[in-house]
Amino acid sequence: MQGKIIVFSAPSGAGKTTIVHRLLDRIPELSFSISACTRDKRGRTEANGKDYYFISIEEFQEKIRHDEFVEWEEVYAGNFYGTLKSEIERIWASGKHAILDVDVKGGLSIKEFYQDRALAVFVKPPSLEILESRLRTRATDSEASISGRVYKAKFELTFEDRFDVAIVNDNLEEAYAQAEKLVRDFLAQASGAL
Ligand SMILES: Nc1nc2c(ncn2[C@@H]2O[C@H](COP(=O)(O)OP(=O)(O)O)[C@@H](O)[C@H]2O)c(=O)[nH]1
Numbered sequence: 534m535q536g537k538i539i540v541f542s543a544p545s546g547a548g549k550t551t552i553v554h555r556l557l558d559r560i561p562e563l564s565f566s567i568s569a570c571t572r573d574k575r576g577r578t579e580a581n582g583k584d585y586y587f588i589s590i591e592e593f594q595e596k597i598r599h600d601e602f603v604e605w606e607e608v609y610a611g612n613f614y615g616t617l618k619s620e621i622e623r624i625w626a627s628g629k630h631a632i633l634d635v636d637v638k639g640g641l642s643i644k645e646f647y648q649d650r651a652l653a654v655f656v657k658p659p660s661l662e663i664l665e666s667r668l669r670t671r672a673t674d675s676e677a678s679i680s681g682r683v684y685k686a687k688f689e690l691t692f693e694d695r696f697d698v699a700i701v702n703d704n705l706e707e708a709y710a711q712a713e714k715l716v717r718d719f720l721a722q723a724s725g726a727l
């Protein structure tokens with residue numbers, strides 16, 4: 534079997550994490566690619582090696598120097614996130630396909646790196662107002678962080694056309710059904726993107 538990559542990207546709050554978690558519950562051939570990041574672990578809700586590999590900025594820089602990342606970004610001021618080549622290899626060696634939840638620039642870099650072995654899906658919020666209200670309801674960010682994310686979203690939405698496919702996450706059940714069909718169709722192909 535040739536391992537594949539499925540990457541979901543979206544402005545923060547559009548719902549990519551929700552969709553990716555559900556895909557992982559329902560499609561056993563998928564395995565989540567755990568990114569490295571330098572932000573603080575959130576209390577007891579997150580675990581090292583499960584949500585992220587939480588590493589110091591020095592370790593992160595060391596990995597950049599040793600070319601260990603497929604891509605990396607300073608996603609929010611001072612916080613670095615990156616996809617490790619070793620993580621994708623680990624997943625493929627286990628006989629699974631990798632699924633990733635990364636920011637918009639990261640998604641495009643991964644598509645460029647893996648080409649037809651990757652399916653890059655863009656998740657759109659129905660509107661910026663709804664995006665903002667979802668970030669508020671999620672209650673994980675300060676007001677300043679929410680404004681920063683909405684501001685960044687306006688720019689990120691201009692990249693939709695560079696993805697293989699886009700879905701609007703208005704009604705979650707409908708968006709999920711579309712996502713599941715896209716993933717199953719892509720995995721059913723011998724090789725190559727949709
Ligand atoms: N480029 C890139 N972005 C990533 C990676 N891992 C996570 N991200 C993105 O970084 C952002 C993480 O923001 P954060 O506040 O930590 O949110 P959370 O992890 O979704 O709770 C999200 O937009 C993720 O999609 C990665 O390996 N590379």
Ligand SMILES: Nc1ncnc2c1ncn2[C@@H]1O[C@H](COP(=O)(O)OP(=O)(O)O)[C@@H](O)[C@H]1O
Pocket residue numbers: 543544545546547548549550551552667668670671702703704705706708
């Ligand atoms: N279709 C939807 N309708 C309403 N709320 C949603 C929908 N999809 C996701 N959410 C909620 O919006 C918030 C942001 O979703 P999340 O998956 O964390 O986004 P992202 O990973 O893109 O930042 C979460 O609280 C989630 O439960």
